[in-house]
Amino acid sequence: MLARRKAGLTQTHLADKSGLTQVSVSQIENGRAEAGICTLHKIAAALDLKLSELLAGVD
Numbered sequence: 001m002l003a004r005r006k007a008g009l010t011q012t013h014l015a016d017k018s019g020l021t022q023v024s025v026s027q028i029e030n031g032r033a034e035a036g037i038c039t040l041h042k043i044a045a046a047l048d049l050k051l052s053e054l055l056a057g058v059d
Helices: 002-006 011-018 022-029 037-046 051-055
Strands: none
Touching: 011 022, 011 037, 022 037, 037 051
């Protein structure tokens, strides 16, 4: 996840900040799991981004 890397966070740090597991973060980043809207909101908040900013780079 480019936004995570730009924020200087590891998957573990993002997981801690968002209340997710590191495994979940990894699976979402690698396309092995889809994130629901609630999960995306948690990730955006952990990265201090608006949801629209988080999704801006997604195809």
